[in-house]
Amino acid sequence: xxxxxxxxxxxxxxxxxxxxxxxxxxxxxxxxxxxxxxxxxxxxxxxxxxxxxxxxxxxxxxxxxxxxxxxxxxxxxxxxxxxxxxxxxxxxxxxxxxxxxxxxxxxxxxxxxxxxxxxxxxxxxxxxxxxxxxxxxxxxxxxxxxxxxxxxxxxxxxxxxxxxxxxxxxxxxxxxxxxxxxxxxxxxxxxxxxxxxxxxxxxxxxxxxxxxxxxxxxxxxxxxxxxxxxxxxxxxxxxxxxxxxxxxxxxxxxxxxxxxxxxxxxxxxxxxxxxxxxxxxxxxxxxxxxxxxxxxxxxxxxxxxxxxxxxxxxxxxxxxxxxxxxxxxxxxxxxxxxxxxxxxxxxxxxxxxxxxxxxxxxxxxxxxxxxxxxxxxxxxxxxxxxxxxxxxxxxxxxxxxxxxxxxxxxxxxxxxxxxxxxxxxxxxxxxxxxxxxxxxxxxxxxxxxxxxxxxxxxxxxxxxxxxxxxxxxxxxxxxxxx
Amino acid sequence: xxxxxxxxxxxxxxxxxxxxxxxxxxxxxxxxxxxxxxxxxxxxxxxxxxxxxxxxxxxxxxxxxxxxxxxxxxxxxxxxxxxxxxxxxxxxxxxxxxxxxxxxxxxxxxxxxxxxxxxxxxxxxxxxxxxxxxxxxxxxxxxxxxxxxxxxxxxxxxxxxxxxxxxxxxxxxxxxxxxxxxxxxxxxxxxxxxx
Numbered sequence: 001x002x003x004x005x006x007x008x009x010x011x012x013x014x015x016x017x018x019x020x021x022x023x024x025x026x027x028x029x030x031x032x033x034x035x036x037x038x039x040x041x042x043x044x045x046x047x048x049x050x051x052x053x054x055x056x057x058x059x060x061x062x063x064x065x066x067x068x069x070x071x072x073x074x075x076x077x078x079x080x081x082x083x084x085x086x087x088x089x090x091x092x093x094x095x096x097x098x099x100x101x102x103x104x105x106x107x108x109x110x111x112x113x114x115x116x117x118x119x120x121x122x123x124x125x126x127x128x129x130x131x132x133x134x135x136x137x138x139x140x141x142x143x144x145x146x147x148x149x150x151x152x153x154x155x156x157x158x159x160x161x162x163x164x165x166x167x168x169x170x171x172x173x174x175x176x177x178x179x180x181x182x183x184x185x186x187x188x189x190x191x192x193x194x195x196x197x198x199x200x201x202x203x204x205x206x207x208x209x210x211x212x213x214x215x216x217x218x219x220x221x222x223x224x225x226x227x228x229x230x231x232x233x234x235x236x237x238x239x240x241x242x243x244x245x246x247x248x249x250x251x252x253x254x255x256x257x258x259x260x261x262x263x264x265x266x267x268x269x270x271x272x273x274x275x276x277x278x279x280x281x282x283x284x285x286x287x288x289x290x291x292x293x294x295x296x297x298x299x300x301x302x303x304x305x306x307x308x309x310x311x312x313x314x315x316x317x318x319x320x321x322x323x324x325x326x327x328x329x330x331x332x333x334x335x336x337x338x339x340x341x342x343x344x345x346x347x348x349x350x351x352x353x354x355x356x357x358x359x360x361x362x363x364x365x366x367x368x369x370x371x372x373x374x375x376x377x378x379x380x381x382x383x384x385x386x387x388x389x390x391x392x393x394x395x396x397x398x399x400x401x402x403x404x405x406x407x408x409x410x411x412x413x414x415x416x417x418x419x420x421x422x423x424x425x426x427x428x429x430x431x432x433x434x435x436x437x438x439x440x441x442x443x444x445x446x447x448x449x450x451x452x453x454x455x456x457x458x459x460x461x462x463x464x465x466x467x468x469x470x471x472x473x474x475x476x477x478x479x480x481x482x
Numbered sequence: 483x484x485x486x487x488x489x490x491x492x493x494x495x496x497x498x499x500x501x502x503x504x505x506x507x508x509x510x511x512x513x514x515x516x517x518x519x520x521x522x523x524x525x526x527x528x529x530x531x532x533x534x535x536x537x538x539x540x541x542x543x544x545x546x547x548x549x550x551x552x553x554x555x556x557x558x559x560x561x562x563x564x565x566x567x568x569x570x571x572x573x574x575x576x577x578x579x580x581x582x583x584x585x586x587x588x589x590x591x592x593x594x595x596x597x598x599x600x601x602x603x604x605x606x607x608x609x610x611x612x613x614x615x616x617x618x619x620x621x622x623x624x625x626x627x628x629x630x631x632x633x634x635x636x637x638x639x640x641x642x643x644x645x646x647x648x649x650x651x652x653x654x655x656x657x658x659x660x661x662x663x664x665x666x667x668x669x670x671x672x673x674x675x676x677x
Binding site: 319320321322325343344386387388389390391392393394411413415427429431433439440443444445447449 | 541544545548549551552553555556558561562564565566567568569570659661665
């Protein structure tokens, strides 16, 4: 019995040895494991301009195609810049600051290798303390007669008082006369370049009067943005403010403001303070974190003039929304915002809601929104008249790399925008067409009234359309991006 | 004992009257039409034409069309062409009345827009209705889906929502907001389309 077991064990051991040897002999030598041979980073200048940073990753070994995930780290938040088979990246940091970069490479076998973080690359803001600003005359979208010259003068004075260098009015007027600049609601690339080259202007301030009511209770709403000059005008900062004299009456109505000029002064102070926070690098912005960990609010303690960085109530959320499954919100996109069609009785409502959408889109660091003056210039040049929104042919023109190169074309329709008569009411729909795919990738429809959900003593009432449209557009863009 | 029985009869009579009254308030259901031969899974892309507006509000049909297009797209079953592209197709084909295109125009639209079907609609009611002191919003919409190969109607349905209910009469409430009623009508029509 013992002898038989021992013989069996010997045979089994011999069989195992033979199998092992056969396995070793049959196995061809595999490819070397995936490794990162090097990451080359080249920075062009120290200012965050287009394609300011070039990265190139060299890998060795690995099985099958390699996926490169370029990542950056700023203020302790890691984000993905580009993910795909391309081993090169041309990137433009939207915000100034210190950036560290690295590459995560993955091969077909699932082997993941990471490079070390690079040294920090510092990008200075396009505007600094000694920058020169041209303040364009205020555009009136209020559908009322308003003292535009006075509003413009007060804006210039408030900026000067804050220590900003503003171009003299007569010099700007002379320039506008010479170049026949009539549209003050945006800036075309040609004008932007001429302003930089001829007058040494670094930033253009574009202000828009959204609401003006001087009768009691007074109401004022303003939207302002600063655009960096040059061949490609770039929106750096945009904010808005909406004030009503009766929005916080307080005890015995002591908090009521009856003077529209007092409201205007408060509004301009808030806007200039918001721009100064941008210059100081403490303006709030949203950034996607790597590995789909959600969106982070950076500089959350810094306030915007519209105070719209917090949560939005359910009554102001869009009622209908759709986002295509193929849309990746983390990617970087260049966005062309086509003015929304106005189907409401309020004049300029389409332009007003467009500016609010622009403001919300611009707060996401992965979105670069083209200056509306640039988009308008292209629409005029190509004679694009859109009676029912952009067609796919129009989207092709805006998406063409030779013309604008937009990844997303956002448009929509405004059905209601009411604030001066009766209760505030806003109703609009937005849709985005992906330029290359020629498909709607996102649509949203929002409608709300100032008195929705208000039952006792006007608690929770929103007095102005500006107060409604700001959180509504915030909630709309949030559903696109988050 | 007899008194109790009489009371019971009165009680039952009241209940029956209330039930009958309740039934009379419900609008009669309008049957929808679905072409049994049609393979609806082949309909991938549609163009929603401007709706015919039979109401006094000029923008009402455009509001309802916009809401319908968004909700149809949100079902993720059918792709809806952007309204600008539909307008371009209508101009290129030269559709005389976009709300009621002819068979020839629909087949031409197929070539230009590359759509499997077009949807036309008629907005019959949109706004508040009054009865005595009570007032409430009402929306009534009918839709047709026409396939672009032959220009035949493959689906047709209508829906009416809102209006004055017994609660509105008793309590004097103003009914539901117009947006909610519009959403209900469209949801009802989409249910009929996908059932």
